[in-house]
Amino acid sequence: MTNNTDSRLSQAEVDRFQADGFLLVEDFFTNEELDRFGEAVDAAVEHRTRDDGRKFDEKSLYEQTFLQCMRLWEDHDTVRPFTFHPKLCAAAAALLQTDCVRIWHDQALYKAPGGRKTDAHCDYPFWPADTTDQVSVWIPFQDVKAGGGMMSYVKGSHRLGLTDFVDIGQLHGGEAYDLLQEPAVAACDLDPVVAKKGSAVFHHACTIHAADANDTNDMRRVMTMAYMADGCRRSRDDAYFSLDRDNIKSGEKIRGAGFPIAWPREPGDLPSPPKMLGPKTGFEFSDADQR
Numbered sequence: 001m002t003n004n005t006d007s008r009l010s011q012a013e014v015d016r017f018q019a020d021g022f023l024l025v026e027d028f029f030t031n032e033e034l035d036r037f038g039e040a041v042d043a044a045v046e047h048r049t050r051d052d053g054r055k056f057d058e059k060s061l062y063e064q065t066f067l068q069c070m071r072l073w074e075d076h077d078t079v080r081p082f083t084f085h086p087k088l089c090a091a092a093a094a095l096l097q098t099d100c101v102r103i104w105h106d107q108a109l110y111k112a113p114g115g116r117k118t119d120a121h122c123d124y125p126f127w128p129a130d131t132t133d134q135v136s137v138w139i140p141f142q143d144v145k146a147g148g149g150m151m152s153y154v155k156g157s158h159r160l161g162l163t164d165f166v167d168i169g170q171l172h173g174g175e176a177y178d179l180l181q182e183p184a185v186a187a188c189d190l191d192p193v194v195a196k197k198g199s200a201v202f203h204h205a206c207t208i209h210a211a212d213a214n215d216t217n218d219m220r221r222v223m224t225m226a227y228m229a230d231g232c233r234r235s236r237d238d239a240y241f242s243l244d245r246d247n248i249k250s251g252e253k254i255r256g257a258g259f260p261i262a263w264p265r266e267p268g269d270l271p272s273p274p275k276m277l278g279p280k281t282g283f284e285f286s287d288a289d290q291r
């Protein structure tokens with residue numbers, strides 16, 4: 001079992017994550033690290049969107065929620081050490097109580113000034129995996145507080161057994177179903193989390209979470225990574241770029257160039273990226289251009 005020393009998480013923090021389904025760890029990163037990684041992710045987002053000259057109000061409702069750039073570790077070698085940061089990957093292993101984790105994906109989620117709220121949802125229904133052994137980490141490059149795209153988490157909701165898909169991308173049009181109105185969800189506390197620069201906020205794949213609109217004049221710059229316990233299998237065959245790229249069929253173990261082991265790894269050893277790159281922006285199952 002992963003030693004908590006590697007993750008620098010205390011047993012009390014691991015216990016709190018298991019009870020609440022999320023965990024705020026302040027000062028997880030140093031300012032120097034955050035500035036360096038923030039610059040790398042800014043440059044990667046800029047690079048991915050360099051051909052998109054649209055103004056904010058010309059974008060879809062989904063794109064007005066956040067600009068989503070997935071798998072940045074694959075085409076930006078300055079981002080790769082962030083996605084595979086040993087302390088982060090060890091923390092994922094400690095929280096999932098496993099010895100070995102793989103990267104599921106990383107993604108920048110940049111919420112522009114005027115960006116709409118992120119509707120309440122949990123991640124698991126988006127991901128065709130046969131177990132819920134996945135954890136995400138949400139890392140802001142600046143302080144994020146109320147009114148600035150701040151996250152809230154429904155305490156204990158990972159234990160409710162709710163895996164309803166919420167169309168936060170408005171892929172099917174119209175307003176998303178309001179998961180917070182579900183009686184079992186409404187009975188739990190919705191905890192807003194003010195996240196200072198340097199914080200890492202972890203959440204379980206079944207924890208319901210949402211973000212408020214960005215009413216500030218500044219871009220809310222956030223990077224997230226999702227890690228999964230080694231051994232998860234694909235659960236369904238509907239199109240999913242990264243699984244299809246590695247030719248992983250339903251029932252097969254998720255592995256391959258797109259899902260390298262994130263923990264444990266030798267210090268300084270980073271995985272080689274897959275050769276084929278996916279859409280520059282958008283969801284895994286979007287039919288946006290591939291490169």
Ligand SMILES: O=C(O)CCC(=O)C(=O)O
Pocket residue numbers: 066109111118123136137138149209210211222224
């Ligand atoms: O940052 C946001 O607005 C949403 C983040 C989210 O849904 C996630 O990290 O899973």
